[in-house]
Amino acid sequence: MNEKYIQKCYESLHKKVDFKPEIAVVLGSGLGDYAESIEIVKVIPYSEIEGFPVSTISGHKGQFVFGYENGVPIVVMQGRVHYYEGYTMEQVVLPIYLMKMMGAEVLFLTNAAGGVNEHFSAGDFMLIKDHISSFIPSPLIGPNLEEFGTRFPDMSEVYKKSLQAVIQETAKTEQITLREGVYLQFSGPAYETPAEIRMSRVLGADAVGMSTVCEALVANQIGMQVCGISCITNMACGILEQPLDHTEVKETADRVAPLFKRLVKQSLIKIYAQMKEK
Secondary structure, three states: OOHHHHHHHHHHHHOOOOOOOOOEEEOOOOHHHHHHHEEEEEEEEHHOOOOOOOOOOOOOOEEEEEEEEEOOEEEEEEEEOHHHHHHOOOHHHHHHHHHHOOOEEOOOOEEEEEEOOOOOOOOOEEEEEEEEEEOOOOOOOOOOOOOOOOOOOOOOOOOOOHHHHHHHHHHOOOOOOEEEEEEOOOOOOOOOHHHHHHHHHOOOOOOEEOOOHHHHHHHHHOOOEEEEEEEEEEEEEEEEOOOOOOOHHHHHHHHHHHHHHHHHHHHHHHHHHHHHHH
């Protein structure tokens, strides 16, 4: 990772907003409307940040939203950038460094995912317990910035168990069904073949997608606490006898959006309370 590149982008962002978030939230495809429900202090489009990659995917507004969720200071990525858009992995994970530098200690990741576990259904939520990163380039390849983290970070608990417990408790209280499983990131942008989905299942994956893992890797290395939820927007290729379409992803995400917003909102409030207890 290029330290000068990170610093340049951070200075550009910091000039535009004087706000210290304690929790960072990344919103996946079709889930971006959550950002509009918080008490907004400042909105900064990615295009206004010098050197920052711009999201090109429909359903991703491509902006940082700074504000409060019931008094919790947060920064929300309303749309992420993906490796398949042609950006380098360094550019894809840049926002994680910036949100950490601004003050965020917790990273709450969300995504739209294809269900590999045959017990799942479109519209389910899955708590990410672990991930498989073997099919994308590691964002940690290259010079290591020692001030951010060790060269060889431990990955035994990427998704903090204490945060998982909060989300599980929240889902139970809110009477929202929450699956659990392992998320596998492919590079995309093509959807997976039936053979690749069978391979994913053999490897232990419950859901697949084209984001999240690279962000979690970096956040773990630089000392952020990480948690994540996948919205199962479709069953992966070969499970149902129908072709995959991005329109289906957006339609399913829209359908479950009210439940998703409630789960994220209440989880954030409880996670923040847990942070303040320590």
